[in-house]
Amino acid sequence: MQPESAPVVLVVEDDEHISQVLRFMLERQGYQVVHMADGRAASSHIAASNPPALVLLDVMLPYVDGFEIVQLIRAQENWRDVPVLMLTAKNTERDTVRALDAGANDFVIKPFQPQELLARVRRFLRPGA
Amino acid sequence: MTLATQSDTFIAAALWTGFAALLLTLLLGLQIIGMRLMLRRRQRSDARALARWRPLLNAAIVGEMPDSLPPLRRAERLPFLRLWAHLQGSLRGEANEALNEVARRLGIDAYARGLLVRGNRPARLLSALVLGHLHDREAWPALLRMAEQPDNTVALTALWALVRVDPPAAADYMVPLFIAREEWALSLAAGILQQATEPAAAALTRLLPQLGEDKLPRALRIAEALHLALPGAVLGAALRSPSMPVVIAGLRGVRTPETLPEVRALLAHADWQVRVQAARALGRVGERADAERLVQLLGDREWWVRYRAAEALLELPALSRADLDVLRASLTDRFAADMLSQAMAESANK
Numbered sequence: 040m041q042p043e044s045a046p047v048v049l050v051v052e053d054d055e056h057i058s059q060v061l062r063f064m065l066e067r068q069g070y071q072v073v074h075m076a077d078g079r080a081a082s083s084h085i086a087a088s089n090p091p092a093l094v095l096l097d098v099m100l101p102y103v104d105g106f107e108i109v110q111l112i113r114a115q116e117n118w119r120d121v122p123v124l125m126l127t128a129k130n131t132e133r134d135t136v137r138a139l140d141a142g143a144n145d146f147v148i149k150p151f152q153p154q155e156l157l158a159r160v161r162r163f164l165r166p167g168a
Numbered sequence: 169m170t171l172a173t174q175s176d177t178f179i180a181a182a183l184w185t186g187f188a189a190l191l192l193t194l195l196l197g198l199q200i201i202g203m204r205l206m207l208r209r210r211q212r213s214d215a216r217a218l219a220r221w222r223p224l225l226n227a228a229i230v231g232e233m234p235d236s237l238p239p240l241r242r243a244e245r246l247p248f249l250r251l252w253a254h255l256q257g258s259l260r261g262e263a264n265e266a267l268n269e270v271a272r273r274l275g276i277d278a279y280a281r282g283l284l285v286r287g288n289r290p291a292r293l294l295s296a297l298v299l300g301h302l303h304d305r306e307a308w309p310a311l312l313r314m315a316e317q318p319d320n321t322v323a324l325t326a327l328w329a330l331v332r333v334d335p336p337a338a339a340d341y342m343v344p345l346f347i348a349r350e351e352w353a354l355s356l357a358a359g360i361l362q363q364a365t366e367p368a369a370a371a372l373t374r375l376l377p378q379l380g381e382d383k384l385p386r387a388l389r390i391a392e393a394l395h396l397a398l399p400g401a402v403l404g405a406a407l408r409s410p411s412m413p414v415v416i417a418g419l420r421g422v423r424t425p426e427t428l429p430e431v432r433a434l435l436a437h438a439d440w441q442v443r444v445q446a447a448r449a450l451g452r453v454g455e456r457a458d459a460e461r462l463v464q465l466l467g468d469r470e471w472w473v474r475y476r477a478a479e480a481l482l483e484l485p486a487l488s489r490a491d492l493d494v495l496r497a498s499l500t501d502r503f504a505a506d507m508l509s510q511a512m513a514e515s516a517n518k
Contacts, residue, residue: 056222056254063226152261153229 046092046164047071051081051108052126053100061095064153065160078103085111090118093163096143097126098134106141113142122163126151217244218251225255228266240274249276249294256301268302277304284310293325300329308333312341324356331363339367343375347387354386358393369396376402381411388417400426407431412439419445425453435461440470447473451480459487459495466504474504478511 048070052058055076062072073091075081078100085108094112098105105125112118125138125146138146144163147156221244224234240248256267271277276298283295284307296314299307311333314326327345331338339361346357361368372391376398379387388406391398398421406418407430415434419442422431431453434446447465450458462484465477481487481495492512499505 054258056251057258059222060226060229060255060259063223064230067230150258150260153259153263154231154261 045069045071047073048160048164049073049075049081049084049091049094051075051078051094051100051105052097053077054097060153061156064157065095068157068160070160070164077101078105078108081108082111085115085118090115090121092121093160094121094123095126095160096123098128098131098138106137109138109141109143124156124159124163213243214247217241217247220244221248221251225252225267225270228270229255229259229263231262231266233266233269237270237273240276245279246291246294248274249280249298252276253294253297253301257297264301271298271302277302277306280304281307281310284314289319289322293322296322296325296329300332303333305333308337315341315345320352324352324360327360331360335364336367336370339364339371343368343371343387343390346390347375347379347383350386354389354393357390361390361394365394365396368394369398372396373399373402377405381409381414384409384411385413385417388414388421392417392421395423396421397423400424403427404430407434412442415442416445419449422449422453425455428453428455432458432461435465440468440473443468443470443473444476447476447480451476451483454480454484456484456486459484459491463495463499463504466499466507467501474507475511478507479515481508482511482515 048065050058050061050065050072052061052074053076058074058076062074065072070092073084075084079102081096081100082103096105096108100108109123109125112121112123122144123142125143126149127134127138127146128149135146135148145159147159220238221240224237227234252267252271256264259267280295280298280302281304283291284299287295292314296311299311308330311326311330315323315330317323317326327338327342331342342357342361346352346361369391372387376384376387384406388398403418403421404427406414406421407427409415409418415437419431419434428450431446431449434442435450437443437446443465447462450462454462459481462477462481466474466481468474468477481492487495492508496505496508496512499508
């Protein structure tokens, strides 16, 4: 159980095993995790909820892909400044460029190193960052 | 009377047929219910196994290796292996090593070796993946046998595992195999050999001089797919070959200026496909002085040659944008100037 004041990280990932790993890692670091398993659920959540401290977003998602989600985030007034860290597949340089062009702040390539991912998350969630 | 007897026989036959059909339907229904119950029971069992092992694997992944591990129950083995292999494929670095340590402490290596020999097809595929991730040297002979099977999925999974177990030995074994098995896509071969690019380059360098013209193009395309820079002598021999497929495959693999004289000579080849590849190769490795050669090709009778020559001019490292503008202005052939303008516009939009 995380304290109410803990920063919230929205994880949008359709792979159940990976989302469980991400939740475990992030909760261990003291963050609260909200998980959405597909693009449609994430879109509804963005439209209806308060912004989190950070969004960890997979590119390949059912219904609505990660590129559209990041555009949705940037178009939403209260979500506009939320840092977005995208998970892109290996050997898809084009996806990485597209993610950054769409408005993502940073990206992590899958397969990913857990400690590297946490370091990138911390970079955005450091007080005063 | 006869009519009545016949009618009774038909009615009896219809009744028995109906009864048999009903019985079969009931049996089928029972079987479906039984299979459904078994599936639900297995799903519950798998969920229990994952609930027990997921936190332990997650802790190991983030560097909090548990001091002691509970025994892995028989019913937990397959769901555990599936989760473990999935995590191995999704993570890299220290997390992979941590997962390997957990697996070895649980005796997964020995279990997977047994499964590789005695398991059914899905179990053998899973165990090959597991043993590959574990770099398990003891599994080498069984994986080799598996790689020789006619089932492509089984064979390619075994090759994937072999290259992780011992990259140099696997490259020596696989390179001739990938050259011979033309039904396997080059991307598959490259994907597997990517784990062993250096040994694969060494194996290809040894093999290329011994190959006939029928096998050389595929071998050269494998080198190209792996982005290997082959020795100049080996590549030069391919570029001087009388066989057009060999020359084209050789040109596609030019990555260093060692074979520049051969590439330049091929710009004037009678076959336009050779000229296309020669222009592309010159774009990759050419010098400033090669601009004039490529300008000549801008007036080629084949559209693709002109197009690739224009692209190659843009790729030449020694030519600046200003140089290209001057060059375009100096062209007297309208088709050549149009082609260069098109390539420059496309490059600006990339």
